[in-house]
Protein backbone atom coordinates (compact mmCIF):
# COMPACT_ATOMS: atom_id res chain seq x y z
CA UNK A 1 0.00 0.00 0.00
CA UNK A 2 1.15 3.50 -0.81
CA UNK A 3 0.08 5.65 2.05
CA UNK A 4 -0.02 9.46 2.00
CA UNK A 5 -0.06 11.57 5.16
CA UNK A 6 -0.76 15.27 4.62
CA UNK A 7 0.93 17.73 6.98
CA UNK A 8 -0.99 20.93 7.68
CA UNK A 9 0.09 23.85 9.83
CA UNK A 10 0.52 27.60 9.87
CA UNK A 11 3.82 29.30 9.01
CA UNK A 12 5.98 28.78 12.10
CA UNK A 13 4.14 25.63 13.23
CA UNK A 14 7.19 23.57 12.25
CA UNK A 15 5.54 21.08 9.91
CA UNK A 16 8.53 20.85 7.57
CA UNK A 17 10.90 20.22 10.46
CA UNK A 18 8.60 17.61 12.03
CA UNK A 19 7.93 15.86 8.70
CA UNK A 20 11.67 15.65 7.94
CA UNK A 21 12.56 14.38 11.44
CA UNK A 22 9.84 11.72 11.56
CA UNK A 23 10.51 10.63 7.96
CA UNK A 24 14.19 10.09 8.83
CA UNK A 25 13.19 8.00 11.85
CA UNK A 26 10.45 5.90 10.28
CA UNK A 27 11.65 5.45 6.71
CA UNK A 28 8.76 7.47 5.31
CA UNK A 29 9.48 9.78 2.41
CA UNK A 30 9.24 13.52 3.06
CA UNK A 31 7.77 15.22 -0.01
CA UNK A 32 7.94 19.00 0.27
CA UNK A 33 6.43 20.74 -2.73
CA UNK A 34 9.54 22.85 -3.32
CA UNK A 35 11.88 19.85 -3.21
CA UNK A 36 9.57 17.81 -5.46
CA UNK A 37 9.59 20.62 -8.02
CA UNK A 38 13.38 21.03 -7.93
CA UNK A 39 13.87 17.28 -8.19
CA UNK A 40 11.50 16.87 -11.17
CA UNK A 41 13.21 19.80 -12.92
CA UNK A 42 16.69 18.40 -12.20
CA UNK A 43 15.73 14.94 -13.47
CA UNK A 44 14.03 16.39 -16.53
CA UNK A 45 10.76 14.48 -16.20
CA UNK A 46 8.01 15.59 -18.62
CA UNK A 47 6.21 17.58 -15.90
CA UNK A 48 9.57 18.84 -14.63
CA UNK A 49 10.49 20.24 -18.05
CA UNK A 50 7.12 21.93 -18.29
CA UNK A 51 7.50 23.42 -14.81
CA UNK A 52 10.96 24.65 -15.76
CA UNK A 53 9.60 26.73 -18.63
CA UNK A 54 7.17 28.49 -16.26
CA UNK A 55 9.85 29.04 -13.63
CA UNK A 56 12.32 30.43 -16.18
CA UNK A 57 9.66 32.86 -17.35
CA UNK A 58 9.37 33.99 -13.72
CA UNK A 59 5.83 32.68 -13.36
CA UNK A 60 4.12 30.31 -10.96
CA UNK A 61 3.86 26.64 -11.87
CA UNK A 62 0.16 25.98 -12.66
CA UNK A 63 -1.77 23.40 -10.67
CA UNK A 64 -2.16 21.15 -13.73
CA UNK A 65 1.62 20.78 -13.97
CA UNK A 66 1.92 20.19 -10.25
CA UNK A 67 -0.74 17.46 -10.50
CA UNK A 68 1.18 15.70 -13.29
CA UNK A 69 4.31 15.92 -11.18
CA UNK A 70 2.54 14.28 -8.23
CA UNK A 71 1.18 11.57 -10.54
CA UNK A 72 4.74 10.92 -11.78
CA UNK A 73 6.02 10.77 -8.22
CA UNK A 74 3.31 8.35 -7.08
CA UNK A 75 3.83 6.12 -10.12
CA UNK A 76 7.60 6.02 -9.49
CA UNK A 77 7.19 5.22 -5.78
CA UNK A 78 7.65 1.54 -5.02
CA UNK A 79 4.94 -0.24 -3.05
CA UNK A 80 4.70 -0.25 -0.02
CA UNK A 81 5.62 3.28 1.01
CA UNK A 82 4.54 6.10 3.26
CA UNK A 83 4.80 9.66 1.93
CA UNK A 84 4.58 12.81 4.04
CA UNK A 85 3.17 15.63 1.92
CA UNK A 86 4.38 19.02 3.14
CA UNK A 87 3.11 22.12 1.34
CA UNK A 88 0.41 20.38 -0.69
CA UNK A 89 -2.59 20.53 -0.78
CA UNK A 90 -2.96 24.25 -0.06
CA UNK A 91 -6.66 24.58 -0.89
CA UNK A 92 -9.77 22.44 -1.09
CA UNK A 93 -9.59 21.85 -4.87
CA UNK A 94 -6.04 20.52 -4.51
CA UNK A 95 -7.13 18.29 -1.61
CA UNK A 96 -9.90 16.74 -3.74
CA UNK A 97 -7.46 16.31 -6.64
CA UNK A 98 -4.93 14.58 -4.40
CA UNK A 99 -7.53 11.93 -3.54
CA UNK A 100 -8.07 11.34 -7.29
CA UNK A 101 -4.35 11.18 -8.08
CA UNK A 102 -3.80 8.80 -5.18
CA UNK A 103 -6.64 6.49 -6.23
CA UNK A 104 -5.31 6.41 -9.80
CA UNK A 105 -1.99 5.01 -8.63
CA UNK A 106 -3.17 2.64 -5.93
CA UNK A 107 -2.42 5.03 -3.08
CA UNK A 108 -4.57 6.36 -0.23
CA UNK A 109 -4.53 9.58 1.75
CA UNK A 110 -4.83 7.95 5.16
CA UNK A 111 -4.72 11.03 7.37
CA UNK A 112 -4.08 14.74 7.59
CA UNK A 113 -2.10 15.95 10.58
CA UNK A 114 -2.80 19.49 11.71
CA UNK A 115 0.10 20.89 13.72
CA UNK A 116 -1.76 23.10 16.14
CA UNK A 117 -0.09 26.16 17.65
CA UNK A 118 -1.83 29.16 19.19
CA UNK A 119 -1.67 32.43 17.29
CA UNK A 120 0.26 34.01 20.16
CA UNK A 121 2.92 31.30 20.07
CA UNK A 122 3.24 31.67 16.29
CA UNK A 123 3.67 35.42 16.61
CA UNK A 124 6.36 34.87 19.23
CA UNK A 125 8.18 32.25 17.13
CA UNK A 126 8.11 34.20 13.90
CA UNK A 127 8.45 37.66 15.43
CA UNK A 128 11.53 36.63 17.46
CA UNK A 129 13.64 35.86 14.40
CA UNK A 130 16.69 38.07 13.82
CA UNK A 131 19.22 37.89 11.05
CA UNK A 132 22.71 39.28 10.52
CA UNK A 133 22.71 41.55 7.45
CA UNK A 134 26.45 41.08 7.02
CA UNK A 135 27.08 37.31 7.27
CA UNK A 136 23.54 35.92 7.11
CA UNK A 137 23.62 34.13 10.50
CA UNK A 138 20.15 33.51 11.94
CA UNK A 139 19.05 33.98 15.56
CA UNK A 140 15.92 33.96 17.69
CA UNK A 141 15.49 36.24 20.70
CA UNK A 142 14.26 33.31 22.83
CA UNK A 143 15.16 30.03 21.16
CA UNK A 144 18.60 30.96 19.81
CA UNK A 145 19.76 34.28 21.27
CA UNK A 146 23.13 35.80 20.40
CA UNK A 147 25.64 36.17 23.26
CA UNK A 148 25.14 39.95 23.26
CA UNK A 149 21.59 41.16 22.58
CA UNK A 150 21.19 42.50 19.04
CA UNK A 151 24.78 41.70 18.00
CA UNK A 152 25.96 38.91 15.67
CA UNK A 153 28.18 36.33 17.44
CA UNK A 154 30.08 35.61 14.25
CA UNK A 155 30.91 39.08 12.92
CA UNK A 156 29.71 41.71 15.41
CA UNK A 157 27.21 43.40 13.07
CA UNK A 158 23.90 44.72 14.41
CA UNK A 159 21.08 42.17 13.88
CA UNK A 160 17.94 43.09 11.98
CA UNK A 161 14.37 41.77 11.63
CA UNK A 162 13.51 40.75 8.07
CA UNK A 163 10.41 42.35 6.55
CA UNK A 164 8.84 38.85 6.49
CA UNK A 165 9.24 38.60 10.28
CA UNK A 166 7.79 42.00 11.16
CA UNK A 167 4.45 41.95 13.04
CA UNK A 168 2.32 43.40 10.22
CA UNK A 169 3.75 40.94 7.66
CA UNK A 170 3.37 38.00 10.04
CA UNK A 171 -0.27 38.90 10.69
CA UNK A 172 -0.89 39.03 6.94
CA UNK A 173 0.88 35.69 6.34
CA UNK A 174 -1.25 34.06 9.05
CA UNK A 175 -4.45 35.50 7.56
CA UNK A 176 -3.55 34.21 4.09
CA UNK A 177 -2.81 30.80 5.60
CA UNK A 178 -6.04 30.69 7.59
CA UNK A 179 -8.34 31.68 4.75
CA UNK A 180 -6.79 29.14 2.33
CA UNK A 181 -6.31 26.30 4.79
CA UNK A 182 -9.53 26.40 6.80
CA UNK A 183 -11.44 24.68 3.92
CA UNK A 184 -8.68 22.05 3.62
CA UNK A 185 -9.02 21.31 7.32
CA UNK A 186 -12.79 21.05 6.85
CA UNK A 187 -12.29 18.72 3.88
CA UNK A 188 -10.26 16.22 5.92
CA UNK A 189 -12.45 16.64 8.98
CA UNK A 190 -15.52 15.66 6.93
CA UNK A 191 -13.64 12.64 5.59
CA UNK A 192 -12.80 11.61 9.17
CA UNK A 193 -9.07 11.87 8.44
CA UNK A 194 -8.06 14.95 10.43
CA UNK A 195 -5.79 14.52 13.41
CA UNK A 196 -4.70 17.43 15.56
CA UNK A 197 -1.21 17.37 17.01
CA UNK A 198 -0.18 19.81 19.73
CA UNK A 199 2.77 21.63 18.17
CA UNK A 200 3.39 24.12 20.96
CA UNK A 201 6.39 22.25 22.38
CA UNK A 202 10.00 21.94 21.25
CA UNK A 203 10.90 20.44 17.87
CA UNK A 204 11.74 17.12 19.60
CA UNK A 205 8.43 17.05 21.49
CA UNK A 206 6.46 17.81 18.33
CA UNK A 207 8.32 15.13 16.36
CA UNK A 208 7.54 12.56 19.07
CA UNK A 209 3.81 13.41 18.95
CA UNK A 210 3.79 13.29 15.16
CA UNK A 211 5.55 9.93 15.16
CA UNK A 212 2.93 8.57 17.53
CA UNK A 213 0.10 9.96 15.37
CA UNK A 214 1.39 8.33 12.17
CA UNK A 215 2.35 4.94 13.62
Ligand SMILES: [Zn+2]
Pocket residue numbers: 132133134135136137152153154155156157
Ligand atom coordinates in the same frame (compact mmCIF):
# COMPACT_ATOMS: atom_id res chain seq x y z
ZN1 LIG B 1 27.18 38.25 11.24
